[in-house]
Amino acid sequence: MKIALFIPCLVNQMVPEVGIATLELLEKLGHQVILPSGQTCCGQPMTNSGCFNEAKKTTLKLLNAFKGVECDAIVCPAASCLVAAKENFHEFDDSPEAQAVIAKLYELTEFLHDVAPIPAFSKSFPHKISLQMSCHGIRMLDLATPSEQMGPRKNKFEAVLAAIPEIEIVYPDKLDECCGFGGTFAVDEGAVSAKMGKDKAQAHAATGAKYAVGFDPSCLLHIDGMVRRQKLPIETRHIAQILNAVL
């Protein structure tokens, strides 16, 4: 497939290794990958704060970067940015071109589970990993059944990773509780955000896993900051990095 990468500003600037792993793994899977230029922030810091006027220009700029780009899918390795982009594009532009872009947007895990599954892994990953079930992916993108919901359960995130030979998957206590990042919440509500992050980091470490693995780089960045502050024996990894290592 021809895939356009949507690399949100946070990944671009702070965790380029997540972008690289995403690109490499998609290429190893035989896809043609392009990076449309002119991408910027999805507008989430502003719309999350209620500031829609301030978000408009940024959001439309990002949308324009994808309008008219020839591709089968637009893939993003960051769940909350993807959700925000979808909602914000829709909010500010209702044109058929915008609809066409929205229809092609996929979060990486979602893409690998629903659209183009990985046929086989070439290596094994003999480690224990603790899954970071970030809120936006779980509750807004439907990557897994939230713990509050009763009835049949699904988990696309686990399903993609569980196929890796020798991997051991565990969950932290309160498995899908919010880590407390929440965009500007981390700054506005510093004390509560830090306490939530601390509890989450400790819950991951308490599983005895080598890595806390997630699909949302912003949550991972936050948890990583708490892990290092408390010198906990665990490291954070993005799902793309794990997958890229075994392909």
Next chain:
Amino acid sequence: MSTSKSNVHAHKAEIFCKDESRVDWHSKALWTLREKRDRAAGSIPEWEQLRQIGSEMKLHTLTHLTEYLEEFEQNCIKNNIKVHWAKDGAEHNRIVHEILAKHHVKKVVKSKSMLTEECHMNPYLEERGIEVIDTDLGERIIQLAEMPPSHIVVPAIHMKKEEVGDLFHEKLGTNAGASDPLYLTRAARQHLREKFLSADAAMTGVNMAIADQGAVVVCTNEGNADMGANLPKLQLHSMGIDKVVPNLESAAVILRTLARNATGQPITTYSSFYRGPQDGGEMHVIIVDNGRTDMLKDKILAEALKCIRCGGCLNTCPVYRRSGGHSYNYTIPGPIGIAVGAQHDDTNSIAWACTLCGSCSYVCPTKVPLDKIIHHHRRLKAEAGKLPYGKSNYMPLVGKFMASETALNCSMGIARMALKILPGSLLKPFSGAWGKYRELPVAPNSSFEAWFKKNRG
């Protein structure tokens, strides 16, 4: 309420967070309720269907509110119940006082009413020489402690049993240092029994008002509402206009989810239906608007009125559990408190006391879209120019900045460089709340875009 910084949510939460072992204890106590709820909800195969029916039923009632309220009133009148209408808290309090004054009431026993809290009724009546005794154990505790409730179902959840022991020692004369819950509960029961027997009137909140029956339903675990309503001849029930449901079947749906979602019980110990005064007595129902009609005008805010006050969203909320009920600048805390209270919040901060994680919306038995409502409140506040935390100053800058690749690239380049070469201790003061609690990110060498140009360009 004052507009000073001291009422801002983040400020109060920071104070609450200073005692970490207390935060852990508080969080755990509430999470235990969430776990009980999960077990109770999971034991009913049709749980998700019940949520859907509950949601649709409440929405239907809210969109036909006038008809159902009129039907309710007419059936009440047939049942010999006197119905009063109050447009706001002040009118509610005046009506209650008039009824009580007419009967020369000096002492009222009260049970289960967040609405009377919302109307600030107790101080109003007390100023007029009427003693109001809250009879739910938790409510009595906070009344004796002269504090507002910190939770809508377990109002004294913030107090440890040792603290209750000290309070009872001081106010009720229990043994000094006693903290055994059984002993304390017995002492409270003894104390309340005297109050019940000497009260001239009883007052309760309303969990549901059944339109086609002209009846009100009151749910308690301690039976105190019934003690109250059955002893004196005069009984009053205060309800918000959103409490009406069409019929017994719809009330049954709520009865099945309410206690399960609140405490994990299959049903509250006492679910009493009142449909008329006792012999020779009087029964009054006061129907209160207090801003609810205004909320109904906004399609998104209107859904907050589907709430049945189970407290489930508070128990699951990771922010509420770690900041305590008193950090919200409103009588009702937590997600539902923000949903119904943000417009009254003069600090404009409670709408931001949320990570928008969405757990509350999924826990809710009537599918109140709490995260959506909270987000909507932020937008309304922003449009009204009422942003907290200096957002009105920095948001336009962030907006411009993010929209400009050059600005973004340059400054992020500098930031990356700074993270690399400056020692953390020098950077921390500049990175504000982030660096105060966390290690700063390890800076990469280049942006992904630059890497891509170099390696794939």
